[in-house]
Amino acid sequence: MSYDNFEASFTKENKKLKIVLAITILISLSAVILQFFDRRYFLYQGVTIFEERPLTEEICRLAFVGLAGGTPNPHVIHDEVIKIAEKDNFSMTIDKIFQVKSLEVGACKIILKSEGMLTAFKIKLQGSDKNPFYYKLIQLDEVPAKEEM
DSSP states (O other), X not given: OOHHHHHHHHHHHHHHHHHHHHHHHHHXXXXXXXXXXXXXXXXXXXXXXXXXXXXXXXXXXXXXXXXXXXXXXXXXXXXXXXXXXXXXXXXXXXXXXXXXXEEETTEEEEEEEETTEEEEEEEEEEEXXXXXXXXXXXXXXXXXXXXXX
């Protein structure tokens, strides 16, 4: 085998490898570009996916149920509110809670049925890193019926 034949076959093989490499790179690049620009649409049927301020809503629910049931939880209710509730004997039966909604930062509204009557309360929360669950109930106001409509 002469050197010229070896060089010719070597360059032919190199050209084939370069072409295969170029085709592989182009296919990979097109796959990445298609993956990047691919749009996916999901149809979801069910309850809400994104909840707004779930911590405040849960603290409001726990605090109100505790106050209404006569067993206030000091981890979610401020001590002064517990003293006032014990002094005034705040208790009520809750038939069903319809909605707990976060109004703004540190406030929420709870709508419930108690003894056959539809009632609503606005709850204000105090946020502090010293509290075990960051928020504590600091104020509870019954919403008059004219504001509910």
